[in-house]
Amino acid sequence: MDAPPSLEDLIPDSAVEDPDSWAQQGTDAPVATDIDAEVEVEADTPLTDLPGMDLAWPEDIELEPLQQLEPEEGIEFVQLLDDRQQVALEDAETEALSASLVLGFPQKEPPFSERGDFVSRFQALSTIEELDGDDETVAQLAARAREDEELLGNLLRVYGYYDGEIIRTIGAREVGEDGGEAAPRVRFDIIPGPRYKYGAIDLGDLASALDAEELRASFGIQPGDYLQSDTIVQQRFNLDRKLGETGYAFAEIDEPELLIDHERVEGDLTVPVRPMGKYVFGDVISSDPRFLSSKHLAEIARFDAGDVYKRSLEMDLRRAITATGLVSTVSVTPREVVAPQGDQPGVVEMDVGIERAKLRTVAGAIGYGSEEGIRVQASWEHRNLFPPEGSLRLRGIVGTREQLAGVTFRKNNFHGRDKVLTLDAYASTIDSDAYDANTVALTGSYERTSTLLFQKPLSWGVGAEILASDERNRVIGGIPRPRQTYFIASVFGRATIDTSDSLLDPTRGFRLTGFLAPETSRTAGDQFFYLRNQVDAAYYQSITDKTVLAGRLRFASIQGAPLYALAPSRRLYAGGGGSVRGYGYQSIGPKNDLGEVTGGLSLVEASVEARIGTGFFDGAVSVVPFFDLGAVSINRTPDFRYVKYGAGLGLRYATGFGPIRIDVGVPLNPDPEDSSVAVYVSLGQAF
Template structure:
């Protein structure tokens, strides 16, 4: 089992709500019961908030009956839209509070019928047999209250569902049909299909997005005509659209970037004047600027009109982050050991977006490592990471990392000094290539004894990422690949080459991204080694644990020697699949399966693959999903555990 937490600095408390409260907000008591259990319960059941707290002194309890005639599928939508239903565990205050609830339901339930395509529906609400707007309704409520719970009946006759009839998109200036327009299928307003009011509202946004993507920054829907034919149960929709002129990008101005060297932002805009206008181009620019740690926010303001030359001016407003930060993190595992890390960093070291981070880690393996049973289980790592953007051009960054460490695993114990420095070139917003120099001086002890290694390597690292979100992708693909030839200083021979590649893909099945299928395949090989022992233990492949096959111990799905001690492999293969399902806006479940193993041959032979399956819980926050995964081995060996538990920020891959 592995648990981890990280702390940076205290987060400010949210300010108190000062906006006017709606009827529902008035009815919901904000006070909740104290204690961790209730906080967690409220997280998974927001209705507890409505039920918490003492009832008002003049509470009026009521007995609710909801009748939905004709279409039973409507009941859930009606109940979800009804304040009388959702707040029934919280009695309203006085007769006036009860009447307000009923009147609000008259409006909200009609809207719910429209949302489902029922435009001839009838909503009848009675309080003690009378309409909520009856002249003497307060006296009626008080009289019914004196006898007990006030009876309320909601009677819904939805009638026949309407379907889209004629759907037209017209040019607001000429009144003629638009020659280039989104399809009815894209608008989800296909003639003959159910005429949901929600789709009509969404269609306006789809129209605006469509023409903005086509280079029209000032597009807007001027008006819409909606005609319901009660004889044919058809809904005719006409939208008049002013697309505005097609535009190209003009001059860019930058403000708020005084904390960076002059022209730092301008050099990274990379949008020449005359480029056709596209909001996606601006979104990519914004995301690219936000990759620099010194930049905390980027706001892109489009001008309200074109310049005299027909181009669109753009203003980029940049805000900085606090340059210095510090924090700590800790990890506990009953199988992999414990780790504590204290770190300090600077996000803008010399004013040009340079970053520096210093880490001091201590670790404890937790038990005697199998390979070196008499080894001290304590480890450490002191490291420094540095990045300087734009060393040659704005697309070239210098990255360097140096570390002094002692590493304890079940397969080996390593004491080392490492240094890695290279240049990363960004070809575009999705593709980059890094070429580095890798140096290592280490002493490694494993089941065969102790050896000193002086290693020099030239790793080539390529990364391609077309996903829409770093921590929670819903579409696109990711590919990363490393090819590193390396040799041992002072020894003859060509050395070996390590190849390691990973590919993952993501697909959302719905517009709201509530159903996402994610898959990953990874594999690697060490080329040029005649046997496993020609490769240093720390450069071999190991499989097992939260980063590869969940449910198994760290490194446990790897080749072993005659004494059943893990020695690692010359190749590996791992595959995973997840179904990411959002139950609510903040809660999701993730069933998953993993498979994989490391192999003693230079190419995977797929013999001895291990499988696992499990279920995950996601709590979606503004910065990314909090992940809790519980995994179970499907074909465990005699020494494998019963389950694995993993906690982290962000998806598993």
């Protein structure tokens, strides 16, 4: 009510007393003025004739033409990233990572101790490094420089430099021999500052564990150590693994927390650990005992009841059950049945949950070999017809040179992990380059095998065999050879020491296998006793990342009986894809007057090859030059009268389960009946 007069003219006292009534009075219509009036003007009307234009247009003003600016030499592309002009430090050590990226290190004291690893990690993650130097633009460089500056700051903190500073500069670099073209270059000067150390370390309830000192020793961080977040992650993993391998089945470790104190230049680390008590193994309990019994699963496990719990053994049991091929899914879960009491550990039973897989398999294969002809193979198998893990397999082969019908019973994991009981009965007809044999046989074996999942340094097998075979040497030129019947019984044993790094594609290590088989044979009313033996050795050595040299030797002999007393199928031969490449299967050895390979009593083979990787198909293809030799002798000791050499080139294509092998071999000293080239296709290396 006491407003100044100017305000009273706009808002009278009646409006203040009753604003609603005053607002409803409305306003007076606007008064048109010359300024508000709309005037129509033609588009080409001169400026001097515009209505309301009272100012005279200057006629004598002349504007100077714009001058084109020349670029200054050494111009810097500054202020591209923000409003601050930044200048590189002249006394810094520099590392040029590319034409567009330079790192400077001006700090001398304290020295940047992690500089080498820091630069390598930054170079691997830098977004500027991803640019193509020929196509980059200032805008691209500026945008990526912001990201790289943030990356550098994060990396400094990873290594414990929490007071670091990054000075960013955009400058110019010369391109071309004449130096006439300028292009941008980013430089980061890195001043890491002091490196922080660990202060207090809190590991939660770890001190309450029975093995507190041993567990604490596995966490390799102590107060006063330099701080590095990578180390925290690694040592947390080490502690978790140690807990799992020392009996703490239910241990928990929460995410670490790091509190940085800039005044102390330290970081206090807290890793909440809850050991939850120590345990030993109890029983293994199957969720489907009629399919895979609890007793059988306990035989597969690598632990016994009462052993200290280890997480690795729990996972090993899961892998072993998966490897049976009988389950589609499997879980192994520890369950407390006795709680820990004082210094006494608790007991956990291992609950195994399984879901059955499809158990019947029908398989077939068809192939052709230049020496073996056509071969068609088919089989039917039920993998758990006799639980647990008792399989029945029916198989048959029809081919140019081989026919077979057989039935096999196999019991996997029989009284122990990877121990296999096999009974096999078959009838076969084989017509090879060396002999023609009609055979009925029954074999049995018990072996400890090395598998793709569990390759073993030592594997072995023992067994026995009985057979009846009606055999003769091949018919040559229409001249029939007399057939002869042999009744043979044998026991055998085999052992292999294997230090190689792969069953199918080794790159280092060696293998050594020995085989012995005392055998007896009755033919034409005579009984003969003899000993078959064989030694195989192979060695593998990586020469470079892409090249492996491999070599093998084989020696075999038959002691105690003359050559004629042995069935042709039991004699020694050489030749083929696993022997001397370039020659047919069993085509190397002494020959009779009709040109028939008679086989021998001793054999020596040797092979060497280089497995050279290529860049084709992402490095999956390798080329393999090779050289083989083999000699078969009539005598029990080699006399090298019949030595054959073969050489050639192979291809390998690496798959997830092993290499596919194609070898083309050429005989170097062939006989007239030998082919000029032989091709071999299989899975896995030749040896």
